[in-house]
Amino acid sequence: MNDGLITVLLVDDQPLLRMGFRLILEGEDDLVVVGEASDGVQALAAVESLDPDVVLMDVRMPLMDGIDATAKISASSSGARVIILTTFDLDEYAFAGLQAGASAFLLKDVAPAELIQAVRLVASGDAVVAPRVTQRLLENFVRNSPPRPALQPDPLLEELTPRELEVAQHIAQGLSNAEIAHALFLSEATVKTHVRRILTKLHVRDRVQVVVYAYETGLVTPSNPDY
Template identity: 75%
Template sequence: MSQPIRVLLVDDQPLLRMGFRLILEGEEDMRIVGEASDGAEAVRLTERLEPDVVLMDVRMPVLDGIEATRRITGSGACARIIILTTFDLDEYAFAGLRAGASAFLLKDVGPNELVHAVRVVASGDAVVAPRVTQRLLEEYVRSQPDTPKPPRDPLLQDLTPRELEVLGAIAEGLSNAELARRFFLSEATVKTHVRRILTKLHLRDRVQAVVYAYETGLVTPSQGLDF
């Protein structure tokens, strides 16, 4: 039997942590390795306990969940982070994805959806559908004041023309199956392209690829792709 998924619970509300614990500990392939009540403690415990997945609340004392996420992902830790939000289109969902989270879930998520999210994120994938991420980022970009377009990222020079096309399609929100149909490729080949893109651009998952496309100005809501 493979090793259980190690989960760290981070929330300043003990009752909420207890609820998540009861749900996840009922699964044979999951183990709660620790709990934190603020972001600073979450950073320390992630370093010490090395969880696979961190369920991260946003509004907490000492250090909020967004900054804690930024510090954890910036440290090179292998832990994947699921941001817990109250509204799916609030500012914290944007900020969490930009900080390096692999997913966000509403706090009133159902037990089955929570368990599924933890498993998917632990496998290295992202829970938030690319189209949802695209919609979030478009709303975020539109809400920001006009700023000069950032300079072209030198890392893009490492991508082949095909990989640039695939990156653009990922930013549009296409799934692997849709990418395969668009480019007349097998899904296995598409997965290889996606993996190489993530490696070359130092990105954690597909969600981060969509964030990257918007953050670097490759995609804008009004102009579309700009390769």
């Protein structure tokens, strides 16, 4: 973010949708749309040249879809954070987008105020965008997926202290810092410190990626009555 401005790149193959998002975002003093792209290939070029803070990324596009583009952005040196745009909140593409490194997903018919809030939160690095919806998406996808072989414990989990492991499990539930602090009888400042250390140790960008990681590694499962 430069001078308090959050820069946004719009990626969608529908010009009218891009226009609608532009009108919503540029009505805010702290948000500016720096570019548009109609497919994943253009999106990658735009991210490299414009270095946006946030990318609003459609999934189904020609040449390169939003999932592949998100994965390439996440693997690059760019600091851009991706919000996946999807039609259904339990869409398998939304799950794939989160796996690819997206910080959040939104429905295309999102209310203007929710879109604005999501962009600001993701730009801040917090990425707490409907974490319980994210959790519900992951639980639904895992339940409806073919049975997976028993997972080997991820070596990265061994880097976490017992308290950090507890905090990670609560993050996977979709709890906020305040809710985690209340549940574990900690101060919010202490929780924030734990969250920063968890992100560093697990090599993930934000809280949403902690949720994805927790389900992928079996740290939490839908069959667990506690989660």
